[in-house]
Amino acid sequence: MEVTLETIKKAKETIQNSIKRTPLVECPTLEKELGGKVFFKLENLQKTGSFKIRGALNRIANLTDDEKKRGVIASSAGNHAQGIALGATAQGIKSTIVMPETAPIAKVVATKGYGAEVVLCGSVYDDAFAKACEIQKATGAVFLHPFDDEYVIAGQGTIGLEILEDSPDIDTVVVPIGGGGILAGIATAIKSINPKIKVIGVESENAASMTEALKKGECCEVCAKSTIADGIAVRKVGCKTLELVKKYVDEVVTVSEAEIADAILFLMEKSKVVAEGAGATPLAAILAGKVNCKGKKTCAVVSGGNIDINLIERVLNRALINKGRRYQFKVKIQDKFGEVEKLLGLLTSCRANILHITQSMYNGDLGITMQEVTLVIECSDMEHRDEVIKKIKEAGYEMK
Numbered sequence: 305m306e307v308t309l310e311t312i313k314k315a316k317e318t319i320q321n322s323i324k325r326t327p328l329v330e331c332p333t334l335e336k337e338l339g340g341k342v343f344f345k346l347e348n349l350q351k352t353g354s355f356k357i358r359g360a361l362n363r364i365a366n367l368t369d370d371e372k373k374r375g376v377i378a379s380s381a382g383n384h385a386q387g388i389a390l391g392a393t394a395q396g397i398k399s400t401i402v403m404p405e406t407a408p409i410a411k412v413v414a415t416k417g418y419g420a421e422v423v424l425c426g427s428v429y430d431d432a433f434a435k436a437c438e439i440q441k442a443t444g445a446v447f448l449h450p451f452d453d454e455y456v457i458a459g460q461g462t463i464g465l466e467i468l469e470d471s472p473d474i475d476t477v478v479v480p481i482g483g484g485g486i487l488a489g490i491a492t493a494i495k496s497i498n499p500k501i502k503v504i505g506v507e508s509e510n511a512a513s514m515t516e517a518l519k520k521g522e523c524c525e526v527c528a529k530s531t532i533a534d535g536i537a538v539r540k541v542g543c544k545t546l547e548l549v550k551k552y553v554d555e556v557v558t559v560s561e562a563e564i565a566d567a568i569l570f571l572m573e574k575s576k577v578v579a580e581g582a583g584a585t586p587l588a589a590i591l592a593g594k595v596n597c598k599g600k601k602t603c604a605v606v607s608g609g610n611i612d613i614n615l616i617e618r619v620l621n622r623a624l625i626n627k628g629r630r631y632q633f634k635v636k637i638q639d640k641f642g643e644v645e646k647l648l649g650l651l652t653s654c655r656a657n658i659l660h661i662t663q664s665m666y667n668g669d670l671g672i673t674m675q676e677v678t679l680v681i682e683c684s685d686m687e688h689r690d691e692v693i694k695k696i697k698e699a700g701y702e703m704k
Contacts, residue, residue, distance in 0.1 A: 379401070380450050389420035451542050461490055477503050
């Protein structure tokens with residue numbers, strides 16, 4: 305089967321009664337900052353919390369009776385896993401999912417809850433894929449690829465149809481890249497309807513497999529580093545998705561871990577949207593100035609919201625540090641009555657909130673009559689932080 309506008313429309317008919325029609329919402333805050341309208345396609349509100357269910361359900365719907373009897377197996381960082389598990393269980397099909405050992409606990413628990421047998425293997429998706437292939441050969445189950453499959457790509461392409469139905473005059477659509485399934489599907493749908501719309505793919509610079517594949521002109525494996533965008537941590541993109549990306553995608557950009565963290569914070573704080581790292585990459589590219597939004601209507605696809613609750617605090621903490629809103633430092637003070645109170649009074653006058661404080665004299669570099677105070681403060685922004693630092697130094701404190 306070739307992925308075309310017709311097969312994407314057929315996929316929409318197949319799955320529309322089993323998925324949510326996710327909203328396209330505008331972000332007024334970004335219009336003020338960027339001089340153009342920005343919309344979020346909220347696939348984080350989709351069933352299972354991710355767009356992946358679209359492709360998974362379309363693939364399962366096209367299984368033969370014999371394939372259904374054999375059961376299915378898939379490899380996934382977590383979102384495809386949940387889609388396959390939910391779809392297979394609904395049809396009474398046995399499903400086995402291989403996930404990386406680093407997969408967020410929430411995704412593992414949810415996949416088991418949808419009725420799949422879960423096997424954990426390796427540190428990234430590609431390790432899980434190799435293990436799934438091994439199990440498939442031993443059991444004869446049908447392997448359902450998470451991105452390099454025409455039915456899966458067509459299912460993901462239904463997002464593009466919805467975007468154009470809700471906003472036919474959109475100028476740019478920004479999409480995350482892992483193996484390339486969602487990008488290939490959306491780009492095929494959008495470019496087939498309106499070739500003038502710009503489609504931009506975004507991947508983590510720690511796993512820039514599509515960037516490398518486009519550079520070399522063929523599928524190739526990259527050395528992926530750890531990334532908070534675990535859903536797109538893929539060493540090698542799909543061969544089928546690559547060809548569609550070559551044909552329909554205008555540009556591919558990468559974003560850093562700090563930029564992804566900033567986007568997660570922005571979505572949560574400004575738009576009340578919970579996004580996982582992969583889902584925040586399109587906004588990360590926009591906030592970092594890697595997508596031109598001025599005078600345009602831009603859609604950022606928030607592909608999923610299945611972020612591990614244990615990771616949220618760490619991500620938000622890093623983003624707040626990046627923006628100067630949290631700052632840790634040390635100062636030396638005289639070891640005598642009232643000195644800590646003076647320091648705290650100075651911080652109070654600067655309107656800096658103290659989140660954490662410790663003091664110690666157990667440092668060999670300190671003078672006999674000195675103590676070292678370690679503080680974590682909360683500021684309104686980078687300018688406020690720098691003003692606090694200036695006031696502390698002007699007061700004669702030695703800080704580091």
